[in-house]
Every structure is written in C-alpha cells, then in structure tokens.
Amino acid sequence: MSPGKTASHAIMKSQNQQKVLHLIYTEGPISRVELAQKSGLTQQTVTNIVNRLLQEDIVKQGEPVESLVGRKRVPLMVNSAEMYTIGIEISGKLIRGALYNFQYHRLVRLERRVNKFEHREHVLETVCSIIDEIIGQTPDTSRLKGIGICVHGLVDSHHGVILRPPGLGWTPLTIREPLESKYGFPVYVENDVNLLALNESMNGCLANSDHNITLMIDWGIGGAIMVDKQLVTGTNFVAGEFGHYKSFSGEDALLCHCGSMGCLTTIASESGLMRNFGIGLDLFEAKVRNQEPASLELYSKIAEALKMAIGNVITFLNPDHVMLTGKVMEAFADTLVPELQSSIPGMIPETCRKVNIIHQREMPEETELAASLVLRHVFAAPSIPGSL
Numbered sequence: 001m002s003p004g005k006t007a008s009h010a011i012m013k014s015q016n017q018q019k020v021l022h023l024i025y026t027e028g029p030i031s032r033v034e035l036a037q038k039s040g041l042t043q044q045t046v047t048n049i050v051n052r053l054l055q056e057d058i059v060k061q062g063e064p065v066e067s068l069v070g071r072k073r074v075p076l077m078v079n080s081a082e083m084y085t086i087g088i089e090i091s092g093k094l095i096r097g098a099l100y101n102f103q104y105h106r107l108v109r110l111e112r113r114v115n116k117f118e119h120r121e122h123v124l125e126t127v128c129s130i131i132d133e134i135i136g137q138t139p140d141t142s143r144l145k146g147i148g149i150c151v152h153g154l155v156d157s158h159h160g161v162i163l164r165p166p167g168l169g170w171t172p173l174t175i176r177e178p179l180e181s182k183y184g185f186p187v188y189v190e191n192d193v194n195l196l197a198l199n200e201s202m203n204g205c206l207a208n209s210d211h212n213i214t215l216m217i218d219w220g221i222g223g224a225i226m227v228d229k230q231l232v233t234g235t236n237f238v239a240g241e242f243g244h245y246k247s248f249s250g251e252d253a254l255l256c257h258c259g260s261m262g263c264l265t266t267i268a269s270e271s272g273l274m275r276n277f278g279i280g281l282d283l284f285e286a287k288v289r290n291q292e293p294a295s296l297e298l299y300s301k302i303a304e305a306l307k308m309a310i311g312n313v314i315t316f317l318n319p320d321h322v323m324l325t326g327k328v329m330e331a332f333a334d335t336l337v338p339e340l341q342s343s344i345p346g347m348i349p350e351t352c353r354k355v356n357i358i359h360q361r362e363m364p365e366e367t368e369l370a371a372s373l374v375l376r377h378v379f380a381a382p383s384i385p386g387s388l
C-alpha cells in the first residue's frame, strides 16, 4: 500500500472505531448486531473493533440475553467505573482539582488557595502540584484518560491557551502544551460558561435546544452562545462576553477593568458591586429586601440593564432558550428572574418571542465540568471525512 493509502486507511480505521465507541457510550448496552445496523459498518469490522476495545478494557460485556431472532446477544457497555479523568478548576484565588471515574464518582478532591497569583509560572506550578498529588492517589494511572481544565476567563481552546488568566490580566498562559509534555495525557481547556452550556446541552436543561445563550451573572459576568448545538467562539474566542455590553451611560457609566466605560459588569456583577459600591452580594440582597432606597435604586438599574441587554441578545441571535445562572440570579431568584421572564418578551419583536428564559439553579462543580471535557473527547462522534 502506498504511504497515502496507508494514512487514509489508518484514519478510516480510527474513524470507524470512534463511531463504534460513540454508539456504545451513547446507546449502550448495545449488541454487536445493533452496532453494525446503527453504524452502517460490516459485522466483521464491528467484531474487530469490539475485540480491540475489549482487549484494551475500554468496553466490557454483560450477560448474554435472549434475542427474538437467532443467537443470544451480548450487551456491550463502556467500562466507565475503571477509567479516570482529572478535572481542574482555575479561578482568581483558587485552583481546585479532582479525580473522577467515567461515572462521575469523585475519588479525590484537592484545592490550593492563594491571595493573588503573582505570575504565569505561579499558576502553572500550583496546577502541577495538584495534578502530581492526584496522580499519586489514582488507583491505576494507565487508566487515566486525560486532564480537563475549566477556566474563569477567556480561553483559546483550540491551542490550549488561557488568554486572560484570572487575576493576571492580559498575560496569555499556554497551559496545554507544558502539561501534555510533562504528563503524557491529553489536556483540554475551556472557559467555565462555555463548559456549562456544553454540559447542559448534552444532558441538562438545554438538551432539547438547538440555539441557545447561557448568561452567568456571578462574581463576573460571562456568556456562551450555541448555534446548531455548536459553541460559537468568535474570531478571538471573545464571543459571549456579555459582561462588557455597554449598559450604563451618563453618571452611571463607570470605568470597567477592560478599560472602557459603562459595561454591564461594572454594576450588575458581584465584583462590580464590591468594587464600585463597596458592598458584597449578601449585604446588597439584605438591603434590597429591607427596601432601603439607595439599594432599591441600584437594584432597579441592574434589572433594567439586564432586561435591555438580554432583550437585545435575543433579538440579534433568535435563540430558542436563554439560560440564566450565577450568584446574582440566585440571590434574586424570586424577584429578578420572574421580572425578566415576564417583561423581556414585550420588549422584543414578536418574531423572536418564542424563547424560553430559564433559570438554572443547580450547577455541577466546576472540576466535574472540566472532567466532562475528557469524556467528550474520548467518546466524540467521528469528525466528518475531509475535515481532518
């Protein structure tokens, strides 16, 4: 076989294996016969692939079951209890790490808190010390399939670079390459809100949605956009940066950490309240509930700004769902959320009113979101031929 043919044969072989593995993960327990029917591959190709996956202990067999026609069928499923992934969460003052098996049972959890990350190496050293400790406690490191990293900040997920590491400003941190060369596992990096949107689209409250927006109003404000079930990242991975929507003018236009004025995050986020008004979210919530005039006025500015910004995003992108989440939404779940749900439809064109504005209160731990990145890659459907 010519080198070209050998390469394309290898690609086809790995695409077929990925097709089978994806089916076992998403539809298992599943028999070889069903795999051949659903994948369009021959019975022999499926048998060869399954034998390989059994040999590598990635897949296991259940007890044979009677079938309506022909021989008993042997159900196949992913050996998820005995494969592991490490999930890392990186935020401004904290790095957390955990070991999960592929059933999302957490086996180890560690964290390191710092007052402030001093430089890029400080972040990297802290991440490595956590990974080292987790690997030391992993039952079988040959079954460790990768490291997922969830970052509170802008991420170039294609190249594994944190564009704006939390607490370090605009100092890009290449994280995938040094970790992959040190540990030899695949490393995947993604922004926290993007990860949440991916997770909810997979098996959560966005599972039935094709086009959606996730808005997290928390210490900071972030957003994620999904079109046709795919993340939209923009040219520089900045798409969805909802916190920097221009939302306040006149004397309310305060300086934002991005360098411009009047961004949504300067008032509507917990960090904005803290920085510009010297008040934490808990105290602010208490003052609003006590009807204190100055806090009520601030609350109403936040509500109005959110209505305008969310209304504009809906008009521009025409999503079927908008998912709201984060600590600010949680604090005012009984007032702000219903207010947004009831008033936004009246502010937008009738043609895009068929949108469900939902509130997600239960967020998975971010190390778990990070770990899910590894599973997403291990069991991904094969890419379209020609796109490799």
Ligand SMILES: [Zn+2]
Pocket: 243, 244, 256, 257, 258, 259, 260, 263
């Ligand atoms: Zn800004």
